[in-house]
Amino acid sequence: xxxxxxxxxxxxxxxxxxxxxxxxxxxxxxxxxxxxxxxxxxxxxxxxxxxxxxxxxxxxxxxxxxxxxxxxxxxxxxxxxxxxxxxxxxxxxxxxxxxxxxxxxxxxxxxxxxxxxxxxxxxxxxxxxxxxxxxxxxxxxxxxxxxxxxxxxxxxxxxxxxxxxxxxxxxxxxxxxxxxxxxxxxxxxxxxxxxxxxxxxxxxxxxxxxxxxxxxxxx
Ligand code: AMP
Numbered sequence: 128x129x130x131x132x133x134x135x136x137x138x139x140x141x142x143x144x145x146x147x148x149x150x151x152x153x154x155x156x157x158x159x160x161x162x163x164x165x166x167x168x169x170x171x172x173x174x175x176x177x178x179x180x181x182x183x184x185x186x187x188x189x190x191x192x193x194x195x196x197x198x199x200x201x202x203x204x205x206x207x208x209x210x211x212x213x214x215x216x217x218x219x220x221x222x223x224x225x226x227x228x229x230x231x232x233x234x235x236x237x238x239x240x241x242x243x244x245x246x247x248x249x250x251x252x253x254x255x256x257x258x259x260x261x262x263x264x265x266x267x268x269x270x271x272x273x274x275x276x277x278x279x280x281x282x283x284x285x286x287x288x289x290x291x292x293x294x295x296x297x298x299x300x301x302x303x304x305x306x307x308x309x310x311x312x313x314x315x316x317x318x319x320x321x322x323x324x325x326x327x328x329x330x331x332x333x334x335x336x337x338x339x340x341x342x343x344x345x346x
Contacts, residue, residue: 135240184299
């Protein structure tokens, strides 16, 4: 199966879709947002700096995220993997190209999850996440709500809201997506690697579409 690289505005469903492919198809999942939040949770000086950037809806530096991802990608390369949240700038996309060549990883599909601001914002404002296993829920969607109020179905941990899921920060994150991340779509389109998926569809339909994309061109 092909590796999946998600390009998406905030709250398009990258985390939920990734969880599904991890559970059902054995994908490895690398979420750069989770990587950064783990550093924040460690309370290091770097974590404090990262927290300041994330809670304002800005992007951490290309240099930092590229360093973190290159360390992690090395560990993932032998299984199908999902990149969730990377690349987010043109510089990151160009660097990723090099990393994949160096690692000899060639079966990839880039999926642009398209969702308008109002729907994405409603999702962000309903989102709660498990700080331990990172599973994401949505209290406004019965299919994505936890079985017990505010408790993770998988590990029993009390769920939390993300500090950047406020209306003000969400707007800023969406704007950052439009200015910094949208240019990547052209980059991948030029390489013939980009497929757009409507992320407002029913989840089952989205899973089905993505599954077929991961199998395309395979013997
Ligand atoms: P996410 O969990 O993907 O919504 O990411 C949460 C936040 O982490 C983003 O709003 C950024 O502040 C930061 N972040 C995640 N991935 C990247 C990246 N590839 N480049 C820069 N900042 C990132």
